Amino acid sequence: MRPLLGRRARQRWLHLIIGGALLMPYFLVGTVIVGSYRPEADVFTSPANQLMAFAYALPMATVTALLPLARPLSAAAARALCGLPPDRPLADGPARTRQARVRSAAWFTLHVGLGGVISGMTLALVPFAVAVMGLPFFAALRDSSAMGVPEALDRAWVLALAPFAGIAMLVALSGCAAAAGALLANRAPVLLGPTPHDRLAAAERRAAELAVRNRLARELHDSVGHALSAVTLQAGAARRVLDSDPEFVRAALTAIEETTRRTVGELDTVLGLLRKDDDGARGLPSGPGLDALDGLLARCGLPVAHTAEGDPGAVPGTVSREAYRIVQEGLSNALRHGGRGEPVRLRVSVGAGELRIVLDSPLPERPAPVRPGGGRGLLGIAERALLLGGRTGAGEHEGRWRLTARLPLHTPAQEQR
Structure with a gap:
């Protein structure tokens, strides 16, 4: 039962219900359109009219999903509820290119379309299946005309099979929801994943970050590294003549002091240059x-x-x-x-x-x-x-x-x- 009612299946089912909720405003506009040229029919009780309203709702949802911000919102919901594999990441940020917007619109249409179907099945089938399972135990249900032909429901073998029929309906509903959720999870990396433009932009950002790191490494290596090499040699020479040539030791210590003081200034210069690149500051030291x-x-x-x-x-x-x-x-x-x-x-x-x-x-x-x-x-x-x-x-x-x-x-x- 885990594929049908496990944690991942429940999350995907919730994701589909959210899709159905997002479809509702478009569906209501579709009912208004259908009612405008078929005023004699009740849209909410006629399956044919409901399908027509559903058909009007999907294109409207597609058009609104072409907005750039539709992709990060859809990706956030899919990342949280679809149970995507970690090796197939979704894109971050608004859809900037035509290809990205078309993919986002296709995903949103698929999401709200499947979500509308599964939401409708959930709202209609769950109470009906519960009522079917209760037929052997509640005479009022058997007398209801909504449950079918009363003569057929009075037969003993029909009543005995009614609970199993209700359970089969719920299992079938769970199977449909699981299949729809798996389809969305499979299509999410394709439709919400990074486009070639997104990959190029990410590569450029990574290259810029590496350039900053390499520049920092070069500046520190050349400025601080040079000073430390000089200090090491001067300290080593002073140690060797510590007892025999105090004047040389004094001069070496003075040189070490001047070198370290100057190196601190160069270090501030290096960090200032890097900070200048980050925040656009001006007037910072330019280095020797x-x-x-x-x-x-x-x-x-x-x-x-x-x-x-x-x-x-x-x-x-x-x-x-x-x-x-x-x-x-x-x-x-x-x-x-x-x-x-x-x-x-x-x-x-x-x-x-x-x-x-x-x-x-x-x-x-x-x-x-x-x-x-x-x-x-x-x-x-x-x-x-x-x-x-x-x-x-x-x-x-x-x-x-x-x-x-x-x-x-x-x-x-x-x-x-």
């Missing part, structure tokens, strides 16, 4: 650019031979900030993995419509240890360049490790504007 490169080189903890070519003032702010982060990450890699024998060579040139960065660092004496969760620096550099329409490269070159980046001075977004 190439104009702050000398300060970065002075405190990076490595000897750097810096060569600048061209006019850095011709570099747009966005490109300048990304270039600063690329150099910062390159220096962080040199701190962590590079050798200590030779200085790092950095060349930044502006010309021919692009900014070019070349950073050479000595190769390590032994392979660098693999850090759990590490190895994302070069990927972040490549992502930064790709977003600007540029390209990067990294690898061994003439006995040194070379990092190159070529960034166009005019980004794709600027060219579109």
